[in-house]
Amino acid sequence: MSREPLSQQYLVHKALSRTDRNRVEKTHPSTATLGRSFFTASLKHQRGSMLVMALFIMIVLALLGLTLASSLSSTGNKVAADNLGFRAQLATQAGMEHIKATANPAGATPLSCNGTINSPASFGQVRGFEGCAYQASCQTSTTIIAGVNYYFYRFASTAQCTASELISAHTQTDSMMIEQ
Secondary structure, three states: OOOOOOOHHHHHHHHHHHHHHHHHHHHOOOHHHHHHHHHHHHHHHHOOHHHHHHHHHHHHHHHHHHHHHHHHHHHHHHHHHHHHHHHHHHHHHHHHHHHHHHHOOOOOOOOOOOEEEEOOHHHHHOOOOOOEEEEEEEEEEEEEEOOEEEEEEEEEEEEEEEEOOEEEEEEEEEEEEEEO
């Protein structure tokens, strides 16, 4: 079987129909062509968007980190201030006990006291009282009730504790009456 050569007219018709088909695909692309071209165009428009998103995420995480660090620092300062305040309260109590023991020594008769005592220099070196000092005062008046003489004491104690830039002070007052 021999093949006959295709006619010139047939070849021209075939070439024209191929050109028309290309023209139709360019003006009305098929869905496969549309998806491919849309994806390519979309990628061109999205170029660099991942960089912007990564930058945005990094900035947000950095802000969260700074907020957390600031919160932790603030919490640490509050704990230090509370601790220092508690130490000042204990130092005040120590001053109060010292002045009361001076006015009413154990196993002895009560004494009249009108003065002020300061914490000894070694007090600030006691563990837990580093940087703390107190000043305690006593005022005594004599009172007679039902023919019995009494000492009426008014005590006051003030303590101050310092640690780096923090300062805490505490004052306490008390009174008592003891038979002479």
